[in-house]
Amino acid sequence: MRFDVITIFPGMFGAVFEPGVVGRGIERGLIELHAHDLRDHTHDRHRQVDDMPFGGGPGMVIKPEPVFEAVESIRPHNPGPVVLMEPWGEPMDQRLAAELASEPGLIIVCGRYEGIDDRVRTALATREVSIGDYVLSGGEIPAMVLIDAVARLVPGVVGDPESLTQDTFSNESAGWPQFTRPAEYRGLGVPEVLLSGDHARIRQWRRQQAAARHGSQTKELKKS
Numbered sequence: 528m529r530f531d532v533i534t535i536f537p538g539m540f541g542a543v544f545e546p547g548v549v550g551r552g553i554e555r556g557l558i559e560l561h562a563h564d565l566r567d568h569t570h571d572r573h574r575q576v577d578d579m580p581f582g583g584g585p586g587m588v589i590k591p592e593p594v595f596e597a598v599e600s601i602r603p604h605n606p607g608p609v610v611l612m613e614p615w616g617e618p619m620d621q622r623l624a625a626e627l628a629s630e631p632g633l634i635i636v637c638g639r640y641e642g643i644d645d646r647v648r649t650a651l652a653t654r655e656v657s658i659g660d661y662v663l664s665g666g667e668i669p670a671m672v673l674i675d676a677v678a679r680l681v682p683g684v685v686g687d688p689e690s691l692t693q694d695t696f697s698n699e700s701a702g703w704p705q706f707t708r709p710a711e712y713r714g715l716g717v718p719e720v721l722l723s724g725d726h727a728r729i730r731q732w733r734r735q736q737a738a739a740r741h742g743s744q745t746k747e748l749k750k751s
């Protein structure tokens with residue numbers, strides 16, 4: 528799967544994605560990540576990507592021309608949807624991550640300043656995605672959140688596919704508390720059931736714990 532990110536800070540992405548699961552996915556050729564400098568698609572001496580808002584008001588707005596030209600230059604290499612990171616967009620969740628992971632690629636546009644000229648949204652973007660109801664100073668961190676959540680669902684990126692089915696949000700009975708050695712640390716023990724070797728009891732305990740985390744404990748206990 529190929530991710531193309533359009534940003535004024537392309538250098539932010541390397542440090543985040545070189546290490547870890549996504550970095551290994553890149554090394555193994557399962558994922559391609561290209562961060563494109565929006566300023567490379569300007570035509571003036573100052574490489575200016577922003578301008579004052581029509582109608583007045585504070586701050587600056589990202590101009591449409593460099594974004595259109597950046598997407599057009601990427602398009603021959605990436606047939607995927609154009610995703611605009613915006614605080615008012617549809618909420619990023621596991622369902623959306625799975626839907627986006629089925630695409631051949633994504634072209635992600637990161638806003639800055641007061642936002643992006645709205646013609647990018649109306650004429651270029653396929654969808655707008657938010658990572659939560661708060662305002663960050665730029666779309667880069669939201670784009671990283673989206674890429675990480677989507678990339679780990681690309682087949683082969685997470686070494687053991689079973690670990691994906693055990694993730695919180697992958698199903699109602701996943702996302703239980705995890706423990707590793709030592710069995711006692713600073714007086715803090717591990718639930719006895721996990722040391723019992725009784726796999727049926729362990730499964731049941733995990734289901735109950737996950738249900739409690741999902742806030743559906745009462746429902747689950749009524750069922751059993």
Ligand code: SAM
Nearest residue numbers: 612613614638639642657658662663665666669
């Ligand atoms: N004035 C804009 C508003 O209130 O919607 C905020 C612009 S914000 C300072 C600059 C950029 O950060 C946005 O264009 C968007 O790309 C990104 N951004 C900020 N918060 C975000 C969020 N919660 N989810 C996704 N992108 C976000």
